Amino acid sequence: MSLAEKSTEVKLELQEDFWISTKENEVWRPAKGLSEIINTTSNEGAQSITADGQYMYFTACGRKDGLGRCDLYYSVREGDNWSQPRNLGPTINSAAWEAQPSISADGRVLYFVSNRKSGKGKMDIWRSELMENLADGRQRWSKPVNMDFNTANNEMSPFIHASNQYLVIASDGLPGMGSYDLYKLTLQEDGKWSEPENLGYPINTYGEELGLVINAKSDKAYFASNRIEGKGKDIFVFDLPKEHQPPMVSWLKGKIYDVDTKENLYAFLQLIDLSSKDTLARIHSDRVNGKYLLCLPAGKEYLFAAESEGYLYYSDHFSLLENQEKNQPQELNIGLQKLVTGSEIVLRNVFFDTDSWEILPKSESELSILFKLMNQNQDLIVEISGHTDNTGSEEHNLSLSENRAKAVCDYLIAKGIEKERLLYKGFGSSKAIADNNTEEGKALNRRTEFRVVKY
Template sequence: MKYSILFILLFVFVLPLSSQKKYSIKSRKAISLYESAGESYRNRDNEKTLQLLEQAIKQNPKFIEAWLFKADVLHSLGKSDLEIEAYKRAIEIDAVYFPNVHFNLANSYLKVGKYEKAKKKYKDFLSFPKISSRNKKLAVRRLDNCNFAIEMMKNPVEFHPINLGDGVNSEFDEYWPSLTADEEILVFTRLSPIENLGKEIRVKRQEDFWVSFRNDSTWRPAQTLSTTINTSNNEGAQSITADGRYMYFTACDRKQGLGRCDIYYSIKEGEEWSKPINLGKPVNSAAWDAQPSISADGRILYFVSNRKTGKGKMDIYQSTLLEILSNGRQRWSQPINLPVNTRDNEMSPFIHASNEYLIFASDGMKGMGGFDLYKSTSDKGKMWTKPVNLGYPINTFGDELGLVINAKSDKAYFSSDRLEGKGKDIFIFDLPLEHQPPAVSWLKGKVFDAVSKKKLFASLQLIDLATKDTIAQINSDRINGNYLVCLPAGREYLFSAESEGYLFYSDHFSLFDEKEKSSPQELDIPLHKLNVGNEVVLRNVFFNLDSWKILPKSELELNRLVELLKNQSNLKIEIGGHTDNTGSEEHNLNLSKNRAKSVCDYLIMKGISKDRLTYKGYASYKPIDTNANEIGRSRNRRTEFKIVK
């Protein structure tokens, strides 16, 4: 237990080692009890301290020093209501004896959300001519917070939290939820008791990871995540990638740690989690590094640190994955201090699957008191906007220290003990429209050998065709071939899958339509070996209507084919052009042939020998879908390549 500032001040000014300074009263009995209380407090015996102070006050109810001391002890114990009453009694006795009592009482009112009363006491405190500049600044700032909170309460946001139920929540504390993009897997931290039997029974509490799987709308009974990760020490503050295969978490006081707390990661293959690995420098340092939040595809990490290079006490940093070394270890960039940080504390970051929306907690901005939740948005994670308070009653006078949002952007999950539950529980609520991030859909399935059906380890890429930026780069599971990739709305994508010894797979997604923005899809990907007769549809080769001029956004796809041909120098291919059945046969045959020739010409321009290339127009003779509707016709209008040697 730390000695509080008020206690130190009291004992400097009103409890000297000798009796050179007079007390406000003359009762020797009361003073003796008061001084004995001071000894008990120094010995960290709060219960005896309060008993002695009660006796001193009973001897003389106007003993203002005893009331102030009592309030301070109650403050250290978190007994706000009793603390407030003690401060009020001290002020009733003498309102000018110790000016800081008005500041302390205002803080106590603010802590329990009594904003009007807090305002009055801050104003009373500021009316004194001789007060410390530090407390004066704090009082002005907190007075501003009171006004802000009062206005927030006049304009509440929609907030109707629902307990996730007995599958997730128990009689113990559950907190720090992490969610896969499809909302089928929930990982969280549970604080469970551990009984140690000895001469006496001692109950310790330990943080471990638990997981629950969703069955329709119900969460199944949670189970421990992994004995490989959970240890006899504490593990907590975890974050998982959108596919649930990578987890980053906080562990403290480990032998291999670089600082007080470090960030570790583990990888799931099949149903097994790997042994955790310390992320190492430069993410971890000699300082406190914790509370990671990983981007959907695992390429950008946000975390909290109190390293000396920070702007405030606790700051949020961002680091980018540079490479995965041959031994499986990850190498990260030098962390960047985010512009949302203040001189105080920023904590519990959460980056949404869109990679453009950050939630975090701060006690250094205008808020309701304590830690409030804020949002900031960015342009591809570069320039962050001025943070916005999420409003009341999402934020209250208490500490709000964590919130995650689903990929669809309409639901939020958080942990709280301020609502009806069994201690600290995890809740879900509909996120107000004004706070919803850009919607993110997702695509998931399995990658496998087209012939043997063997599940494959493959590299999958999602690229924005307009900007040519890589939006996501992930791998399928080595054991079961599973993958999941997020598709942020409002863009057009090239999606590809590659595995050694196989032809690449190509697909195209356009998420501009409102329905497509929030429509998850399942897509199993069969990969074909580099054998004669196997072919690939180039779904990201584009032409204008009735034209064979290749559009610029086709270059990404065609360059992938160039790379394949350069790496496989013995391959010979045929480029095939296909149309739907609209228009005359002669027209379609000419169009498909010239489109195939355009692709051949591009490959030759990029250094591929013309002796390895042939082309042919097939018109509408080889449809792969119906020509009865536009969706089918659009699939039939395509360019393919086929291995001929």
């Protein structure tokens, strides 16, 4: 177990650094120091990295800019390098001991351990939300909240699963089998965590079990234990029983680039639950190579959007309602169009009932992004166009497509966009983009488009 992860009573005598090893032909290569920028003559430990590999949060002890004995820091990956670490500041760190960070997959929620005086016990687990990434590279976090499950003793080594719905902790203050046992909590529909559930034997024993992490497939777990006498704390791996597995997740990865120049772009990406309209993830693509990675928990319908200054946004629709076992990464490289006269996009998340022009509630997330684009570019004049498949008469399809386009314009006008900036037109089935002889093709042909008339 890392010295940076132990209690304040432990004397820091050994110097600890981060090391990295790469796997080639199923063999791990010799480890090397992670970065001279991050590793120092003091101690670094207990790192936690966002799913896209862009942000690393870790514990560092005895640094000159520290606020206490051990503080939390973060570093940003830029291409193949890590940035100079930054102290998370006085909102997160204190004169007490802060350590063992666990960052959510999208980097928006941070769990960590502290023995600050305002806690419930000796060591408590705290939660904070990212409020803003500031222009100078600093981050602004909310005031940490003490978790309800903390006891008068010690809660340690939090691990938040990529689904954001499954949390593992270690505790010596809850009913258990040894000095420290591992417990799971699941996120309930009301947004609160369930009561901690002991993971039981043979995971927990009379010894200490700490620091459990679970792989992306949710079927294997790793943890530290001193169950073997004379060996200290060792790392163990086991197949996670079905009853203890977190929700399945899928992954969406790719890169963002200029569709004309092919240059990589720095873009803002978000993932929205179409049913609840909750924003589940907000991330940025890599500043150097434009790459991104997002976690998609199973059992939901998603809007995925990418935005970059001076460009039309991109949106897409993913449904993991039916295939909840799908966990293979999906690749999506996105070319963004510059915001110029003539550029156009498909509004993939504007939905209507069959043979109706009434906008369905789950369209609101996409329309809100479209409104923001119009509102931020006051001289923008656009045309909304409606399109159908070839079912029914052409006269009927022209009327239906025009009414659907008008409905989108009416929505934007109701939000405050001047009607002089909005044109609408229905094309029926005359501009098919796919084969109307297949259901998949018909679905693609039923669409709403957005075209820049003047900018």
